[in-house]
Amino acid sequence: xxxxxxxxxxxxxxxxxxxxxxxxxxxxxxxxxxxxxxxxxxxxxxxxxxxxxxxxxxxxxxxxxxxxxxxxxxxxxxxxxxxxxxxxxxxxxxxxxxxxxxxxxxxxxxxxxxxxxxxxxxxxxxxxxxxxxxxxxxxxxxxxxxxxxxxxxxxxxxxxxxxxxxxxxxxxxxxxxxxxxxxxxxxxxxxxxxxxxxxxxxxxxxxxxxxxxxxxxxxxxxxxxxxxxxxxxxxxxxxxxxxxxxxxxxxxxxxxxxxxxxxxxxxxxxxxxxxxxxxxxxxxxxxxxxxx
Amino acid sequence: xxxxxxxxxxxxxxxxxxxxxxxxxxxxxxxxxxxxxxxxxxxxxxxxxxxxxxxxxxxxxxxxxxxxxxxxxxxxxxxxxxxxxxxxx
Numbered sequence: 001x002x003x004x005x006x007x008x009x010x011x012x013x014x015x016x017x018x019x020x021x022x023x024x025x026x027x028x029x030x031x032x033x034x035x036x037x038x039x040x041x042x043x044x045x046x047x048x049x050x051x052x053x054x055x056x057x058x059x060x061x062x063x064x065x066x067x068x069x070x071x072x073x074x075x076x077x078x079x080x081x082x083x084x085x086x087x088x089x090x091x092x093x094x095x096x097x098x099x100x101x102x103x104x105x106x107x108x109x110x111x112x113x114x115x116x117x118x119x120x121x122x123x124x125x126x127x128x129x130x131x132x133x134x135x136x137x138x139x140x141x142x143x144x145x146x147x148x149x150x151x152x153x154x155x156x157x158x159x160x161x162x163x164x165x166x167x168x169x170x171x172x173x174x175x176x177x178x179x180x181x182x183x184x185x186x187x188x189x190x191x192x193x194x195x196x197x198x199x200x201x202x203x204x205x206x207x208x209x210x211x212x213x214x215x216x217x218x219x220x221x222x223x224x225x226x227x228x229x230x231x232x233x234x235x236x237x238x239x240x241x242x243x244x245x246x247x248x249x250x251x252x253x254x255x256x257x258x259x260x261x262x263x264x265x266x267x268x269x270x271x272x273x274x275x276x277x278x279x280x281x282x283x284x285x286x287x288x289x290x291x292x
Numbered sequence: 293x294x295x296x297x298x299x300x301x302x303x304x305x306x307x308x309x310x311x312x313x314x315x316x317x318x319x320x321x322x323x324x325x326x327x328x329x330x331x332x333x334x335x336x337x338x339x340x341x342x343x344x345x346x347x348x349x350x351x352x353x354x355x356x357x358x359x360x361x362x363x364x365x366x367x368x369x370x371x372x373x374x375x376x377x378x379x380x381x
Contacts, residue, residue, distance in 0.1 A: 015307075015308070016307045016308050016362060016363070016365075016366040017305075017306055017307030017308070020307065020363060020365075020366075044373060044376065044377070045301050045302070045369070045370070045373040048369045048372050048373050048376075049365075049366065049369040049370075049373075051369075052365040052366070052368055052369040052372075053365050053366075053369075055365070056364065056365040056368075057363075057365060
């Protein structure tokens with residue numbers, strides 16, 4: 001598992017072929033899904049399958065997340081956690097998340113970690129926010145548990161509730177995405193964008209992911225392996241950004257040696273926020289395997 | 293423990309295995325296996341099925357399995373699910 005979460009790839013939890021091949025596409029995180037992609041009659045089979053694959057196959061280097069069913073208004077969520085927490089996935093993703101659901105899940109994990117002798121809070125939580133009330137309560141949701149590693153936007157349910165259509169332009173998501181980016185940045189967790197539904201439309205995905213990145217989101221969900229490469233590229237620093245960040249960091253170090261507080265690079269002032277941003281770009285580039 | 297009720301788990305598709313459990317009059321595990329890789333891995337698949345049943349405490353059952361090249365973890369998962377569905381775990 002690395003700290004990089006550019007792409008989070010959803011994989012249906014019932015298909016062994018898809019589960020066991022999911023690690024080859026380059027996604028930073030893989031989400032084995034027990035919720036929407038699994039029929040009610042196969043929930044039992046899927047959770048046993050996901051438990052076994054996590055126990056027996058080596059996914060080292062990839063963050064392994066399991067999307068469970070809701071824990072407060074579904075009979076399946078608690079069973080999902082009880083079955084799978086013992087094999088220690090990196091995180092659970094809670095759909096239709098609200099403060100109460102996150103607290104219930106965190107309490108269950110507290111108990112299981114203590115019983116199993118796992119390090120406390122070693123299993124993280126991702127919240128999937130899919131309703132207007134959840135978007136409006138993002139500040140509270142982000143503080144609901146210190147296990148929270150990130151919040152993902154679920155735009156299909158959200159736009160359905162609003163009674164509006166999703167468009168290629170994405171204006172209907174402007175508020176939710178901006179709010180999510182602000183809240184997550186403030187809480188020090190990742191802000192993950194909703195999936196792009198048309199797996200055939202590469203240009204649409206490119207535009208959609210660029211919009212999300214420009215608003216401050218840190219990664220994006222993928223619902224098909226072919227989306228992973230585009231998402232990873234867009235959420236990695238560009239070569240130009242890496243070169244400029246390298247120049248900034250070098251100039252700042254030189255100025256520090258000379259005892260200068262403020263400096264200019266290529267005619268632009270470099271102050272503390274610019275320097276901090278450059279450091280972050282270089283860190284992200286290193287994590288993404290880009291030569292710095 | 294004897295399987296007293298029929299149950300099934302898994303699918304007849306690539307990388308998966310379909311397991312059909314039935315009661316067996318004899319106190320033994322009887323396995324009928326069809327697999328795309330029976331020549332190469334038939335013995336190993338049967339071994340995994342037997343080991344999983346033994347681990348779950350099942351001593352009497354008739355197992356029919358259609359394998360599409362499932363790895364061991366999937367075989368174990370499908371057998372366990374079928375036993376649970378038979379109400380034996």
